[in-house]
Amino acid sequence: MTKFIYQCSNCGKRYQRDEVRYLCRSCTKEYRPGIPLLGVLLAQFDYSVIRNKFNKSKPDWNLFSAVEKQFFPPISVGNTPFFQTEVLGKRFGLDNLWIKNDGLNPSASLKDRASFLVVAEANRLRENTIVTASTGNAASALAAVCASAGKRALIFVPANAPKPKLMQMILYGATVVPVRGTYDDAFRLSLEYTAKRGGLNRNTAYHPLTIEGKKTVGLEIWRQNNWHVPDAILVPVGDGVIISGVHKAFTDLKAAGLISRLPRLVCVQAEKSDAIHRYLKSGIYANAANPDTVADSISVSIPSNAHMARKAVLESGGFSVTVSDAEILQAQGLLAATTGIFAEPASSAVVAALKKLRGSRRLGHNEQIVLLITGHGLKDAEAAMRNIQLLEAVEPTLAGVETALSKRRIK
Numbered sequence: 001m002t003k004f005i006y007q008c009s010n011c012g013k014r015y016q017r018d019e020v021r022y023l024c025r026s027c028t029k030e031y032r033p034g035i036p037l038l039g040v041l042l043a044q045f046d047y048s049v050i051r052n053k054f055n056k057s058k059p060d061w062n063l064f065s066a067v068e069k070q071f072f073p074p075i076s077v078g079n080t081p082f083f084q085t086e087v088l089g090k091r092f093g094l095d096n097l098w099i100k101n102d103g104l105n106p107s108a109s110l111k112d113r114a115s116f117l118v119v120a121e122a123n124r125l126r127e128n129t130i131v132t133a134s135t136g137n138a139a140s141a142l143a144a145v146c147a148s149a150g151k152r153a154l155i156f157v158p159a160n161a162p163k164p165k166l167m168q169m170i171l172y173g174a175t176v177v178p179v180r181g182t183y184d185d186a187f188r189l190s191l192e193y194t195a196k197r198g199g200l201n202r203n204t205a206y207h208p209l210t211i212e213g214k215k216t217v218g219l220e221i222w223r224q225n226n227w228h229v230p231d232a233i234l235v236p237v238g239d240g241v242i243i244s245g246v247h248k249a250f251t252d253l254k255a256a257g258l259i260s261r262l263p264r265l266v267c268v269q270a271e272k273s274d275a276i277h278r279y280l281k282s283g284i285y286a287n288a289a290n291p292d293t294v295a296d297s298i299s300v301s302i303p304s305n306a307h308m309a310r311k312a313v314l315e316s317g318g319f320s321v322t323v324s325d326a327e328i329l330q331a332q333g334l335l336a337a338t339t340g341i342f343a344e345p346a347s348s349a350v351v352a353a354l355k356k357l358r359g360s361r362r363l364g365h366n367e368q369i370v371l372l373i374t375g376h377g378l379k380d381a382e383a384a385m386r387n388i389q390l391l392e393a394v395e396p397t398l399a400g401v402e403t404a405l406s407k408r409r410i411k
């Protein structure tokens with residue numbers, strides 16, 4: 001760990017590490033439920049120490065960590081595959097398309113990275129209960145990491161979350177409270193709970209270490225890419241914390257003098273859950289009125305980290321794009337059939353975005369483009385089923401097989 005302070009992303013006020021736990025005290029006075037969080041904190045390290053100590057031949061990633069290694073939970077998170085996909089790239093006329101597959105984390109989503117660091121912080125603070133609201137993935141991630149660390153996870157989740165995600169949380173031994181309402185209701189309720197009953201709140205962006213945990217995916221991309229910065233990274237965006245985390249990775253590296261430029265960040269949202277997209281376009285924030293989308297992981301009316309996400313995209317020279325549910329489901333099939341990756345709808349949105357951007361010249365055909373896959377498709381098999389037809393069984397004879405194959409024109 002390198003020494004750090006927290007700095008408010010709204011007003012710039014600085015706090016010592018243990019002076020504050022969640023948000024900037026000045027900015028929270030302006031906060032009321034129903035709007036994105038104000039005063040989200042960012043860890044600012046002593047970058048001169050990182051610059052002097054970091055050695056590419058023997059990289060010490062703990063230099064970028066905001067919690068001491070001794071508090072880390074035993075579960076292994078991250079180090080997911082990063083590879084070029086020529087077949088999918090050809091479909092879109094892209095010569096240098098890459099994938100970072102974070103659906104291969106222990107609970108099958110990128111959110112394990114945030115939960116890992118928050119549970120490490122709970123170890124440091126000797127908190128035994130960790131509370132979160134989630135659309136599903138953050139909760140199953142927290143439940144998994146808590147299980148490994150012997151902690152209690154208390155989870156508020158919309159009752160209509162996909163069943164495999166609910167199943168995961170329960171199996172990992174979490175205390176699950178399904179809420180008759182939206183994710184935004186669950187978020188508000190979890191804040192009320194920790195304010196009155198205690199425990200460490202892991203809500204995304206509300207706890208600053210969720211951003212620090214998620215930044216590790218950006219650090220990994222840099223390392224796996226032979227210490228090169230890609231030209232652009234496409235990120236599925238709901239609350240705006242993953243994209244902020246990716247941005248933080250590269251701004252940390254730049255502040256430490258290890259890189260000289262940032263990758264352009266492309267914010268991909270579902271058409272109906274598009275609050276950050278509209279905020280980027282107009283500069284004026286408004287909640288998504290009806291964020292109903294098949295991509296449940298990025299379905300949110302009031303993105304908690306909207307302000308920081310917008311800043312991240314603009315600072316990186318990136319842009320945003322929205323995709324429809326039909327485009328997402330089609331892209332899910334295309335990704336699976338060209339790469340072998342079964343991603344959940346939210347992640348498939350980045351592939352749908354590539355199709356939409358084709359010919360727009362916003363992504364150069366020889367630029368290095370990275371698709372960030374944030375969750376596994378088996379987490380919501382029902383969604384995938386909407387787009388495929390199961391096959392009729394054939395008679396158990398060779399003639400039966402040949403008749404079936406001839407109908408499908410397959411040899």
Ligand SMILES: [Zn+2]
Nearest residue numbers: 008011024027
């Ligand atoms: Zn502030």
